[in-house]
Amino acid sequence: MAGYPARAPARAARRRTAHAAATAAHYAGLGALAIVTAFPFLWLLATSLRATGSVFGFPPVLIPRPATLANFAGVWQTMPIGRFALNTVYITGMGIALTLLTSALAGYPLARMRFPGRDVIFYAIVGSLMLPQHVGLILNFVTMMRLHLVDTYAAVYLPGVASVFGIFLLRQAYLVIPQEIEDAARIDGAGELRLWAQVMLPLVAPALATLAIVEFTAYWNSFLWPLIVLKSPDRYPLAVGLLYLSGLFAHNTRYIAAGAVLMTLPVIVVFVALQRYFLRGITLGAVK
């Protein structure tokens, strides 16, 4: 007991060292995993900047000397990457715009109006999440044939426009708008449509931004459905087009790597710039 006070500082120092060691180990673990998840991207980027060689060969090249943009110019000029990019931008743009509009329209009465069948409609919409969507894939193709929409851009984005997540997200956003704001607008004589467009819509802008970001990655990366419904390569989005090119030009991995970088860069930029909205999108989506 007598020695206790004298030994206390030593013990505190030892504990501090142990703490520092634990933190270092923690960082080492985090770093090791970050290498596994992020390193392939750096290697992809390095490959796309190389003047010679391919993705294969030992040892791997991480800092290409000399670095060159020739592969990007090459893939842009000799392969229809520019066309694929345009298709992707158009499909993604139309998809986001229509999803936002449809969700903003449908969420509004579900949150703020009383009418027969409201609850049934709401539960039917949310309950559709539990349907086995993959069974619907087959008949959606038949529907597109009947509508003569096979091999059109509209066929790619239309089935995704009515987003259950979007409707739910917007309904939640409309719900928290104070009643006084609505009442004041009504006293000013605003009709339903004006009330929605001029008063309500601006107030749910943050929810629309979250939805736009979630839908951006979904449309940009969508692969299976465009693969099914598009037939001519000049309508392919990047996801389908890149795989198509990788089959045709299997030997030229530097060009394909450059194409992959071009496809991935916009998503990474949006993600890094708007990380907060992004992660909020998932958590909201998960809670639904």
Place this chain on the structure above:
Amino acid sequence: MAARRALAAYLFLLPALALLGVFTFYPVVFGTALSLFDYDVISPPRFVGAAHFRELWTDRYFWIALRNSLVYLAVVPALQLGAIVLALWVRRPLRGIGWFRAAYYLPVVTSMVVAGLLWRWLYDESGLVNYVLLRLRMIHAPVHWLSDPSLALYAVMAVTLWKGLGYYMVIYLAGLEAIPPVYEEAAALDGAGAAARLFRVTIPLLRPSILLASTLSAIAALRVFEEMYVMTGGGPVYSTYTLFYYMFDQAFNALHLGYAAAVGVVLAAVTIGLSVVNFRLLRQGGLSYY
């Protein structure tokens, strides 16, 4: 007035309901019924009753695909365990933790095509994975990750794991944030050690998130397709052929739409059965646990 407002409400809902009706409710309901018909798009559907299901029973490729899809479920516990550990790791407010979280999330926002091409190169006989393992002397000769039928399915699973970890990490982070700190503080005051706090307090409180994430993950694992389509084409010798892949081939390559629908119905039945089991196992817990 009330009638006019109701009319306005229905008009607001019209685009969403019309699209959901045409592209979700109609195809799922009639797609299920289609499993009882022969249909090749060109001639009108012909009723065949349960013939497709009897045919599936003796269809070798169906059983291979079903087996592979069920084996693929092994990715779920690995993914969930990894994501929970990761969420606990990145929860600590260390400096620069935001960058680590972003690095783990990077594969999630990447297109499956890019991820698949990337891993096809990494897994190549002269690719980076073999290079690293050879240098670390963990293997003596290059491994044929995607062209060895006994390995390919597991190699593809690793990609699903790599791509999904960050997504489930975010779900668990949100779950952890929803737990009021008083529970862990109270346990600490009662003398519970770090391990006891984790296993007796935090993990039970996290159970709603575990239920949600593992259900989502199991549904996704049963429907796995894009990974295989990009990396292996279902091969070698059908070793990565899944139920979804079989449905896709039957519907859009062979134009056996009714038979494809029958495969889809089996897949749906397996999914629903598994979700029910999962729900039974993990129902308890959460804040109502105490």
